Amino acid sequence: MRDSVGAVFDEWSALLRVAGGRSVLPDRGDVGPLTARYAPFLRPMDRPVVLAHLAQSLDGRIALPCGQSQWISGQEDLVHTHRLRALADAVVVGAHTVERDDPQLTTRLVTGPNPLRVVLDPRRRLRPDHQVFDTAAAPTLLVGAVEAPAPDGVETLLLPATDGVLDPASIVAALGARGVRRILVEGGGITVSRFLAAGCVDRLHLVVAPVLMGHGRPALDVPLASALADCPRPPTRVEALGEDWLFDCELR
Numbered sequence: 241m242r243d244s245v246g247a248v249f250d251e252w253s254a255l256l257r258v259a260g261g262r263s264v265l266p267d268r269g270d271v272g273p274l275t276a277r278y279a280p281f282l283r284p285m286d287r288p289v290v291l292a293h294l295a296q297s298l299d300g301r302i303a304l305p306c307g308q309s310q311w312i313s314g315q316e317d318l319v320h321t322h323r324l325r326a327l328a329d330a331v332v333v334g335a336h337t338v339e340r341d342d343p344q345l346t347t348r349l350v351t352g353p354n355p356l357r358v359v360l361d362p363r364r365r366l367r368p369d370h371q372v373f374d375t376a377a378a379p380t381l382l383v384g385a386v387e388a389p390a391p392d393g394v395e396t397l398l399l400p401a402t403d404g405v406l407d408p409a410s411i412v413a414a415l416g417a418r419g420v421r422r423i424l425v426e427g428g429g430i431t432v433s434r435f436l437a438a439g440c441v442d443r444l445h446l447v448v449a450p451v452l453m454g455h456g457r458p459a460l461d462v463p464l465a466s467a468l469a470d471c472p473r474p475p476t477r478v479e480a481l482g483e484d485w486l487f488d489c490e491l492r
């Protein structure tokens with residue numbers, strides 16, 4: 241199935257006309273469903289906008305204990321993910337996802353450009369033969385905390401780490417300094433949780449599939465509050481995505 245990302249841009253242009261060219265959004269009810277879903281990611285800001293996406297089971301798992309996660313959600317969410325990649329300037333993933341899934345992180349299901357692929361590998365332990373390091377289709381930036389030779393054609397970025405953890409705000413700032421305006425954090429759970437804990441996520445797209453997985457890797461595992469009353473309840477838009485449900489949470 242192919243899908244034109246141009247339709248999203250058409251809707252966005254219409255939205256800007258409605259908004260008189262100002263960076264304000266009309267009520268969501270006034271615009272089409274694609275615009276409601278994607279406009280927050282496309283809004284012009286004086287800093288990069290970060291959208292995190294995860295597909296989880298009813299019981300909050302993004303992979304089985306063995307790491308298998310393909311596929312928890314259905315085709316509509318797969319297309320949605322590729323569309324987000326096409327709208328993003330950069331897509332960020334953690335080392336476990338590259339190790340387990342060997343993703344390409346390109347936009348094969350939609351028409352639209354491939355983003356810069358950003359791999360967080362603080363210890364630089366990933367083998368060079370993963371598909372994401374084949375830069376024929378798209379550029380790749382390897383972010384580490386130690387120096388090590390990079391696969392051919394792959395750019396590296398050295399950032400300080402505390403107890404092995406890179407500061408997500410520094411990653412966003414470094415990408416912003418390269419002209420990246422829209423960042424998609426595509427997983428896995430550890431990576432999204434760290435961006436969330438650092439207050440670096442503007443929009444969270446949690447896609448819930450009607451499947452129970454029992455044990456497995458958690459979607460989010462992050463200390464947000466110690467009392468239920470203090471737990472964030474972000475404004476959330478819910479829409480059906482095929483058999484699944486998209487929870488579109490506005491975090492900042």
Ligand SMILES: NC(=O)c1ccc[n+]([C@@H]2O[C@H](COP(=O)([O-])OP(=O)(O)OC[C@H]3O[C@@H](n4cnc5c(N)ncnc54)[C@H](OP(=O)(O)O)[C@@H]3O)[C@@H](O)[C@H]2O)c1
Binds near residue numbers: 310312
């Ligand atoms: N359902 C979904 O939407 C979805 C999406 C993507 C992946 N997955 C699945 O999820 C599993 C992988 O997820 P995961 O949560 O285990 O791991 P992950 O987020 O893919 O990778 C975590 C690792 O990435 C590095 N990393 C990430 N953020 C970092 C930071 N701020 N600072 C330093 N290092 C950072 C660390 O590498 P080190 O360990 O070297 O320190 C960390 O342990 C796989 O099974 C994959 O199939 C599911």
